[in-house]
Amino acid sequence: MDFKTEFKPLTVQPQEIEGKSFEIITEELGEHPFTEQQYPVVQRIIHASADFELGRSLVFHKDAIEAGIKSIREGRTVVADVQMIQAGVSKERLERFGGGIKVYISDPDVMEEAKRLNTTRAIISMRKAIKEADGGIYAIGNAPTALLELIRLVKEGQARPGLIIGMPVGFVSAAESKDELRKLDIPFITNIGRKGGSTIVVSAINAISIMATALK
Amino acid sequence: MDFKTEFKPLTVQPQEIEGKSFEIITEELGEHPFTEQQYPVVQRIIHASADFELGRSLVFHKDAIEAGIKSIREGRTVVADVQMIQAGVSKERLERFGGGIKVYISDPDVMEEAKRLNTTRAIISMRKAIKEADGGIYAIGNAPTALLELIRLVKEGQARPGLIIGMPVGFVSAAESKDELRKLDIPFITNIGRKGGSTIVVSAINAISIMATALK
Incomplete structure (x- = not known):
């Protein structure tokens, strides 16, 4: 390849771009209700969405960050509802502790069962997840039905998440599923309203895994 | 697996959820400046973001949809800046016409060259893309430097995109890169401001590929 360099973009260093972005976010966000532990998650979510309204709508269970860090450092599997989250998450930081990230929604047995029961693959993927990889972080950015099913499984004592990231x-049903999540007394990170999505959830996982890695 | 069904989510049929969502979006959006051809893209982006402000900020080159449909039906490669877009796009609909989706940002030669030139992998990935897969849709949801580099390559006559989806x-530099894109007289879809991201870009590609598929 030949590499023309006549054109100079405004900023070309990834680290520099991220640092500058984080400065702008802190400045524009101003006062906020988040703890020092929670703030890196908020900051990274605003960075990925350019949406301060979304950032301000975040809600953390008091033990959320600590539980997320613990889960990653214990090498527990992160379960995501969709492949986009798997693609976006920094795998190296999970693998450093022996962990990884799994998505069951496109597994043939999940697709078959969803069809047979005339329900969503997202629901069935959560039923499979609690059998294959319970105890870690559940990361749901797309399917309200997945989150509602996971909440049901928690209430029934069939699922024991380390942390639920439910956005x-x-x-x-998206906002309603988050209302239900906020009623649980187990570690969760969520937001109020309709917004959310894979990039938001990826940001939360990456922020926590960076904290987990920085600990030693 | 055993499948408990005591708990009935509000709505469990994916098609039903999508149809209902689209109705709500049309109702809440009300009057808008988009053409009948552009609206499916707007609708799907709002569906993926729950963000009407973002939906209203979309800007289409007059030939954008037609060019995108043509590109997909000709089986041209979609080039994305990051893996999350690749993970989210409906591959079946591209493959039906002989196309697919490529991401170069994690290729070893791209990483090496970016390091050598002390620049972003995103920039180098665009330089590789125009050699490997020019002529189709370029889909940029993350890296302003990728979009700025692509614009430079277009101006120099080195890149000939069928359509640029630049968000x-x-x-x-994100908003600024989109300002530059809007000055080009080639097919583009973009938005005004800082927002955007992988899920938004995926929605645009999927909306266009659905239109491409519906044609016959």
Whole structure:
């Protein structure tokens, strides 16, 4: 390849871009209700969305960050509802502790069962997840039905998440599923309203895994 | 697996959820400046973001949708800046026409060259893309430097995109890169401001590929 360099973009250093972005976010966000431990998650979510309203709508269970860090440092599997989250998460930082990230929604047995029961693959993927990889972080950015099913499984004592990151986006059941999540007394990170999505959830996982890595 | 069904989520049919969501979006959006051809893209982006402000900020070159459909139906490669877009795009609909989606940012030669030139992998990935897969849709949701580099390559006559979907998110150069894109007289889809991201870009590609598929 030949590399023309006549054109000079405003900023070309990834680290420099991120640092400058974080400065702007802190400045524009101003006062906020988040703890020092929670703030890196908020900051990274605003960085990935350019959405201060979304950032301000975040809600943390008091033990959320600590539980997330613990889960990653113990090498527990992160379970995500969709492949986009798997693609976006920094795998190296999970693997350093022996962990990884799994998505069950496209597994043939999940697809088959969803069809048979006339329900969503997202629901069935959570039923599979609690059998294959319970105890770590559940990361849900798309399917409200996955989050509602996971909440049901927690209430029934069938699932024991280390942390639930529940931020499905959408117009049908998304906000309601988060309302249900906030009623649980187990570690969660969520937001109020319809917004959310894979990039938001990825930001939360990456922020926590950076904290987990910085500990030693 | 055993499948408990005591708990009935509000709505469990994916098609039903999507249809209901689209109705809500049309109702809440009300009057808008978009053409009948552009609206499916707007609708799907709002569906993926729950963000009407973002939806209203979209800007289409007059030939954008037609060019995108043509590109997909000709089986041209979609080039994305990051893996999350690759993970989220419906591959079946591209492959039906002989196309696919490529991401170069993690290729060893791209990483090596970026290091050698002390620049972003995103920039080098665009320089590789125009050699490997020019002529189709370029889909940029993350890196302003990728979009700025692509614009430079277009101006120099080195890149001939069928369509540029340019919606990098962020605080440094993102809005500015879109301002530059809007000055080009080639097919583009973009938005005004800092927002954007992988899920937004995926929605645009999927909306266009659905239109491409519906044609016959």
